[in-house]
Amino acid sequence: MMAEEFDAKKVAEQIYRYSGGVKNVESFENCMTRIRLEINDHDQIDEQKLKEIPGVLGVVNDEQLQVVVGPGKVNKVEAAMEAYSGEKGINNRTAAEERAKEVKAEAKKKQKQSPFKSLLKDIANIFVPMIPAFVGSGLIAGIAAIISNLITNKTLTGETWNQIALVLNVIKAGMFTYLPIYTGINAARVWKATPTLGGVIGAVILLTGMDPNAPIKNLFTGAGLTANQGGILGVIFAVWLLSVLEKKLHQWVPDSIDIIVTPMICLLVIGLAELFVIMPLAGFISDGLIGGINWILNVGGAFSGFILGALFLPMVMLGLHQILTPIHVQMISQTGNTPLLPILAMAGGGQVGAAAALWLRLRHDRKLVDMIKGSLPVGILGIGEPLIYAVTLPLGRPFITACIGGGIGGAVIGAIGKVGAIAIGPSGLPLIPLIDNHRWWAYVLGLLAAYIGGFIVTYFWGIPTDKLAVERAEAAAEKEKNVRSLTGQENDPDTPTAKLQETTLQAVATGELKPISEAQDPVFAQKSMGEGYVLLPSGNEVYAPAAGTISSVFPTKHALGFTTETGIEILLHLGIDTVDLKGVPFDVQVTEGQQVAAGDLLVKADWQAVIDAGKLTETIVALPELGEAGEFELGKTGKVTAKEQVATIKSK
Structure with a gap:
């Protein structure tokens, strides 16, 4: 089986998502093998999700969050994180200062670090960047x-x-x-x-x-x-x-x-x-x-x-x-x-x-x-x-x-x-x-x-017992898969692995809907961010395309990350090049981590302000992580009304 291609941009976005969002990351830097993040509130970290990110090789959640991605890759992820947040080291002290003062002391109490352990960590932090x-x-x-x-x-x-x-x-x-x-x-x-x-x-x-x-x-x-x-x-x-x-x-x-x-x-x-x-x-x-x-x-x-x-x-x-x-x-x-x-x-x-x-x-x-x-x-x-x-x-x-x-x-x-x-x-x-x-x-x-x-x-x-247990389970699963392949059960429609989950997508606004290949932004048109659709809105309300969780809200409010109940990642991008507008035209009604139902109001957009600024109002719904793991079918184009069913996703 071919190894999955390393996608530094996707890794960077997910590191932010499972670290509690951009606002929860006070600063970051890279050494030879890992990204080191200063976190405001450690309770917002989903360590298990961080470990499951493709390309992440390990996670250390101490006073400092360390995400290991390996030599040769860490610089790419650091650059992608910088591009994602808009600045090096981000430093969100202004927005999170009050909350940080409260949660940092609490986080340090929970970690119960000994002075010697803290000293060792400090010494390592001094020398690791010089590797x-x-x-x-x-x-x-x-x-x-x-x-x-x-x-x-x-x-x-x-x-x-x-x-x-x-x-x-x-x-x-x-x-x-x-x-x-x-x-x-x-x-x-x-x-x-x-x-x-x-x-x-x-x-x-x-x-x-x-x-x-x-x-x-x-x-x-x-x-x-x-x-x-x-x-x-x-x-x-x-x-x-x-x-x-x-x-x-x-x-x-x-x-x-x-x-x-x-x-x-x-x-x-x-x-x-x-x-x-x-x-x-x-x-x-x-x-x-x-x-x-x-x-x-x-x-x-x-x-x-x-x-x-x-x-x-x-x-x-x-x-x-x-x-x-x-x-x-x-x-x-x-x-x-x-x-x-x-x-x-x-x-x-x-x-x-x-x-x-x-x-x-x-x-x-x-x-x-x-x-x-x-x-x-x-x-x-x-x-x-x-x-x-x-x-x-x-x-x-x-x-x-x-x-x-x-x-x-x-x-x-x-x-x-x-x-x-x-x-x-x-x-x-x-x-x-x-x-x-x-x-x-x-x-x-x-x-x-x-x-x-x-x-x-x-x-x-020297093999850690927990790692060995996982290895045995993986080996057993591989053996079972090989047996299924030899006995012809792998393609049996009655086996659970052959069943696909289906997710319905709604129109996020009233307007004109087109395939994503017709987007004005070449990145989306070339499907670099996956399948999806483009909608030219005629109303100012933007709604959730499906039930799920708000995984991220970009600092400039021009885009939201969304995870459906079936685990599909969706990127909702409001307008073209609207990142330059610093969030002024967008009144976001949800917060990161919030559960929403299909059709819930996500954003109130002032599209006239977008037009006056010389930007396009095309709103894009993209599926950056679907790849070969699922199928996307656009069921309707042309004039649509908000919350109308327009597409389906079949995923494993």
């Missing part, structure tokens, strides 16, 4: 490292290759050199501080402009501060303090001077605290973490390999893996390679093995399989974030078994020993050319062990 930059820069860094390695080995010669490696490293440095700035900006957004102030606080740890021969002194030890001391941990804590201070100052400082005084005080106070307190303390903590890692390495053997390989995925999830970079750099400078990187790379191998097991055991879960298909190739290439955030972590148990798989691979490399990488780059297969002393075979053995270990542990112990 595309990590992926792109990491791959470029890997290519540059391979070229540099081949130059060192005299396999590649000539100034041209040196220039290529240099250019790639310059591009790569655009991400990793200024990572504290990006982290500061994102952290400020998460904690509702000014993003640019967060970026400046992040830049402070770079110590730009400081003379290395006359450094700023560490107040605790008297030693000179070094750039990036305390790393990302220090930046995150400093920006959190910034958010607390900035909110207080906004309350205390008079509005007339707030724009001048507040930023200056924030940067001065937090900047000084960062230089003289946070950087030294965060550096001490980071040194402690590094010391612990070095202790594990010194223990040696399979034990060290297992511990490091198993713990690296949680570190990636928290963004803490960046603190390992100085260790890699120091080891390479001292010994020529880093034995830590090949072991940590096994974590990605465990993810790959776990994803393969999920694919095999839950192969009837089309959404999950599609997600794995999109994430697995980059996982094999050493980019593990899509598999972590879109596949294993949301399911829970597979994340743990993937960690165990990484530990198994790490144990193999640790047992073999003396496996080091000469450069820092992506893990997975791209790391093979960077393994030193011709011991690439040991790295490959470890990678295979991680694949197999992650697969076996996940296959037998």
Whole structure:
């Protein structure tokens, strides 16, 4: 059976519909795999309907609503949502401010989040938007490292290759050199501080402009501060303090001077605290973490390999893996390679093995399989974030078994020993050319062990029980379908699957009715929005074409979404290009979620105002989701009266 074509516009519209409508979405943004929505009233979310949207691979309804659609698709859905609502991030605070104040506090009470869980979510929100930059820069860094390695080995010669490696490293440095700035900006957004102030606080740890021969002194030890001391941990804590201070100052400082005084005080106070307190303390903590890692390495053997390989995925999830970079750099400078990187790379191998097991055991879960298909190739290439955030972590148990798989691979490399990488780059297969002393075979053995270990542990112990129950039901249904096909029952008219539901459509107004192919709007005329009809109204009242539920009311009131009692989606579009009129000619009589009977009044339209504005009054009834799942028959054209039966729909 062919996979259903992904329709970003339809997905965007349904995300709004089942999230409580456009007015219930305060803002939204996308990361690599998901749309993240800030919701005013979580009670209006229909989580089950969101999960059933074709193309949606998962839903997380926490303080923030997250809808997973997968890499390569999320940007299309984000653009479609922007087009649907009319603006990026929508920000409906003006319309929903009073209601939001009441329901947000109530929603947070219901969720009962622990402080630790909230902190983990905040940290993830800081780093997830940077995943595309990590992926792109990491791959470029890997290519540059391979070229540099081949130059060192005299396999590649000539100034041209040196220039290529240099250019790639310059591009790569655009991400990793200024990572504290990006982290500061994102952290400020998460904690509702000014993003640019967060970026400046992040830049402070770079110590730009400081003379290395006359450094700023560490107040605790008297030693000179070094750039990036305390790393990302220090930046995150400093920006959190910034958010607390900035909110207080906004309350205390008079509005007339707030724009001048507040930023200056924030940067001065937090900047000084960062230089003289946070950087030294965060550096001490980071040194402690590094010391612990070095202790594990010194223990040696399979034990060290297992511990490091198993713990690296949680570190990636928290963004803490960046603190390992100085260790890699120091080891390479001292010994020529880093034995830590090949072991940590096994974590990605465990993810790959776990994803393969999920694919095999839950192969009837089309959404999950599609997600794995999109994430697995980059996982094999050493980019593990899509598999972590879109596949294993949301399911829970597979994340743990993937960690165990990484530990198994790490144990193999640790047992073999003396496996080091000469450069820092992506893990997975791209790391093979960077393994030193011709011991690439040991790295490959470890990678295979991680694949197999992650697969076996996940296959037998990592499948969520609820998912497994659904899979068994789907498998039984498929088996029954195959039996029906073999016995000739599939086309038996007496079987329930052969029966079609019939829905009658009425004329939504008095006027002249035509097939939708004669619409003035080419999008509707080409049936891009499905079958339906066009009506040139002569009266100002617009009525419901059938019994059902108002699923959405566009902010500009020029269109309504409607779901019939038989589950048919209907789009009622009032006029052509009337979105420009900002809803002025339309007095909508219903609200989202309201049940209506066939013929109930939906809208009072001032068609003369539409005409005076130079727009067409053609009103369109379209069936955007009917497709091949049903049949549409237009029974009457020409002059019609409101509420007169004009068409029928037969659907499965």
